[in-house]
Amino acid sequence: MTIENDTVAIWNTYGAHQLARGLELPELDRWDWGIPDTGPGIKALGEVARLRVLDLGSGLGRHAARLAALGADVTAVDVSPAQHRRALARYPGNQGLHLVCADAVAHLCDADPYDLIYSVGSVPYLDPDRLLPALANGIRPGGRLVFSALHTNSHGSGPSTEAAPRPEILRLPGTTEDHSVDMWVLTPQLWEDLLVQHGLTMESVTAIDSPTPENPLSYRLYAGRRPQRVPSRPRTSEPPPPNTALGVGVIVNGPEGVLLGRHRHRTWELAGGTVEPGESFAEAAVRELREETGLVAKPDDAQVLGTLLDRVGGVARVTVPVLVTRWSGIPHQREETIGSWRFWPLDALPQPVFVPSAQCLTAWDPALPLDHPPAHFQPYDSPGRP
Numbered sequence: 441m442t443i444e445n446d447t448v449a450i451w452n453t454y455g456a457h458q459l460a461r462g463l464e465l466p467e468l469d470r471w472d473w474g475i476p477d478t479g480p481g482i483k484a485l486g487e488v489a490r491l492r493v494l495d496l497g498s499g500l501g502r503h504a505a506r507l508a509a510l511g512a513d514v515t516a517v518d519v520s521p522a523q524h525r526r527a528l529a530r531y532p533g534n535q536g537l538h539l540v541c542a543d544a545v546a547h548l549c550d551a552d553p554y555d556l557i558y559s560v561g562s563v564p565y566l567d568p569d570r571l572l573p574a575l576a577n578g579i580r581p582g583g584r585l586v587f588s589a590l591h592t593n594s595h596g597s598g599p600s601t602e603a604a605p606r607p608e609i610l611r612l613p614g615t616t617e618d619h620s621v622d623m624w625v626l627t628p629q630l631w632e633d634l635l636v637q638h639g640l641t642m643e644s645v646t647a648i649d650s651p652t653p654e655n656p657l658s659y660r661l662y663a664g665r666r667p668q669r670v671p672s673r674p675r676t677s678e679p680p681p682p683n684t685a686l687g688v689g690v691i692v693n694g695p696e697g698v699l700l701g702r703h704r705h706r707t708w709e710l711a712g713g714t715v716e717p718g719e720s721f722a723e724a725a726v727r728e729l730r731e732e733t734g735l736v737a738k739p740d741d742a743q744v745l746g747t748l749l750d751r752v753g754g755v756a757r758v759t760v761p762v763l764v765t766r767w768s769g770i771p772h773q774r775e776e777t778i779g780s781w782r783f784w785p786l787d788a789l790p791q792p793v794f795v796p797s798a799q800c801l802t803a804w805d806p807a808l809p810l811d812h813p814p815a816h817f818q819p820y821d822s823p824g825r826p
Contacts, residue, residue: 473588474659497562501527508536548578577790672812689800696783725762750815761800
């Protein structure tokens with residue numbers, strides 16, 4: 441994050457400079473996405489009343505305050521402490537506006553998913569490989585992402601065709617000092633490829649050009665969406681060792697949703713693993729739950745739902761979904777391969793979900809919007825469902 445840290449330092453310097461000047465900018469009379477008096481304005485966001493909205497890189501907070509005044513519940517996140525102080529001084533208690541000083545990715549990983557996430561020019565300052573996985577899971581299924589990004593700079597340099605940062609000259613408003621910052625200035629096709637790679641779809645790309653003919657400065661406004669259904673990642677086709685053909689998937693469902701952890705392969709998974717010799721399925725479930733998450737449960741509090749049977753690479757695989765109804769403790773990382781344990785709402789599951797975990801979850805609740813290869817489920821009795 442060295443590149444991003446350098447950028448934060450520059451914006452913090454700018455914020456401190458403006459605080460010292462006591463500069464008071466007027467409220468927005470027209471919404472723009474990077475170039476004043478151009479582009480589709482606020483209508484690109486659609487109806488925002490009663491939506492839960494996130495502004496990434498909110499700066500002074502004027503855009504977020506505008507949406508809050510329209511009835512949205514807006515969280516405005518900026519990583520610069522100086523910029524955050526400016527926003528707090530300007531909007532000390534606006535209804536529906538929540539000002540947060542935090543790294544965008546860290547906030548997205550901890551917050552419940554949003555209906556709409558937008559950003560005015562800030563996305564290109566962040567590494568897309570770090571930001572986009574968090575963004576994809578920070579949006580509710582069916583929710584939207586709208587952001588503007590630099591396309592051609594004022595010197596006429598167009599976008600890059602590879603996802604790598606490049607230096608750009610940034611002159612902060614109210615100063616005469618130029619700063620070199622690294623930005624991801626990418627082609628629309630590359631932005632679309634990256635969004636699709638992380639489970640989002642691109643709905644539209646709008647050119648926002650300078651109104652002055654001799655100025656080549658240009659932005660693009662990207663509008664994407666998270667699909668309603670959650671994809672799954674397939675298993676490897678390599679045959680497993682004989683003792684790994686039988687495993688348990690542990691469904692821990694609480695008031696905040698179902699417990700999932702992020703694997704180092706970037707999939708979200710239930711706790712679970714191999715059934716050891718001499719163990720019952722319930723015993724295996726509570727052992728794996730303790731070993732992977734630190735949560736403690738008793739076998740009597742584990743309900744075996746049935747068996748799932750499928751075949752991958754010519755090998756029959758049996759997975760047993762087990763519902764844990766009572767437990768104690770707070771989930772935390774205990775193994776190197778999987779961590780970031782948290783409860784996810786059933787209507788906003790992260791993506792992608794590992795196939796066996798997705799199969800266990802739909803065996804428990806067939807209404808969940810999870811797409812995965814079919815498996816034969818044989819229930820043991822009538823399982824409790826949400």
